[in-house]
Amino acid sequence: xxxxxxxxxxxxxxxxxxxxxxxxxxxxxxxxxxxxxxxxxxxxxxxxxxxxxxxxxxxxxxxxxxxxxxxxxxxxxxxxxxxxxxxxxxxxxxxxxxxxxxxxxxxxxxxxxxxxxx
Numbered sequence: 001x002x003x004x005x006x007x008x009x010x011x012x013x014x015x016x017x018x019x020x021x022x023x024x025x026x027x028x029x030x031x032x033x034x035x036x037x038x039x040x041x042x043x044x045x046x047x048x049x050x051x052x053x054x055x056x057x058x059x060x061x062x063x064x065x066x067x068x069x070x071x072x073x074x075x076x077x078x079x080x081x082x083x084x085x086x087x088x089x090x091x092x093x094x095x096x097x098x099x100x101x102x103x104x105x106x107x108x109x110x111x112x113x114x115x116x117x118x
């Protein structure tokens with residue numbers, strides 16, 4: 001049982017790192033700020049990511065939510081990790097780039113969940 005829990009912890013850490021990496025790509029403008037669903041990672045095709053983009057016009061903010069999920073698993077509930085971030089939209093009159101204002105992480109494995117702020 002200890003080995004199984006250690007493996008789940010390792011895979012959850014992997015999911016978190018992949019999720020943070022994809023969020024940083026979006027915030028830096030390397031990856032387009034657009035929704036995507038169940039896209040496999042080029043470097044690790046056993047994992048997929050989903051991006052949800054929800055703009056708020058009045059505050060020039062966009063909520064970006066990235067979810068990473070294990071593609072195939074022998075677990076009842078595959079490991080997932082979700083990271084949400086508000087990104088400041090660039091305004092038409094300036095050359096501002098996307099800026100992180102808050103970060104929130106959420107993880108769930110095998111029916112258990114834990115929340116934490118970064």
